[in-house]
Amino acid sequence: MAFDLPAEVIDDLAGIQKTVAAGGVKIGWVAPQNIHLTVKFLGEISPEAVQKALAAAEQAVKGISPMQIRAQGIGVFPDMNRPRVLWAGLSGDLRSLVDFHGILDENLFSAGFGKEKRRFTAHVTLGRIKRAVDVRQLAAAMAPCLDFQSKPFCIDRLMVYKSDLTAAGPVYSRLAAFALGG
Numbered sequence: 001m002a003f004d005l006p007a008e009v010i011d012d013l014a015g016i017q018k019t020v021a022a023g024g025v026k027i028g029w030v031a032p033q034n035i036h037l038t039v040k041f042l043g044e045i046s047p048e049a050v051q052k053a054l055a056a057a058e059q060a061v062k063g064i065s066p067m068q069i070r071a072q073g074i075g076v077f078p079d080m081n082r083p084r085v086l087w088a089g090l091s092g093d094l095r096s097l098v099d100f101h102g103i104l105d106e107n108l109f110s111a112g113f114g115k116e117k118r119r120f121t122a123h124v125t126l127g128r129i130k131r132a133v134d135v136r137q138l139a140a141a142m143a144p145c146l147d148f149q150s151k152p153f154c155i156d157r158l159m160v161y162k163s164d165l166t167a168a169g170p171v172y173s174r175l176a177a178f179a180l181g182g
Contacts, residue, residue: 023141056107066156
């Protein structure tokens, strides 16, 4: 379950990917058409569970107002000593986004799904680091993008995607879209 980003913001994030890639660090990049703001990942679930998840998502958006956010800065998870994920941060109406995540997580839990074990950190994944890298080289490659900031944009529609893993990477198919506010 995710929020799509405007094409202009995706272009900005693809530019960050190119800048960091020019630094020579081996990173598995998220294809620009697959860049989105994930709020909940369910993994492989049965067709019956998909219907329960859709109902929970539809219920979660009721009473939630659209949110103004922007992509801002970049970083890595879990930390620079063991980088595994390169991400773009978010700013703006994050309190509402975190609150929405909590409502969605609670609705999904009531529908029989597991609760999120980690604290939700709003971000957009740009790439994954599968092998050890020279952290100084990574830091130097990231340096030009640390102050990055996109134009503000509105997230107002929760998308539910199905992902199929292929040799060329994941292929996302939209199952449903729910406007915030119901």
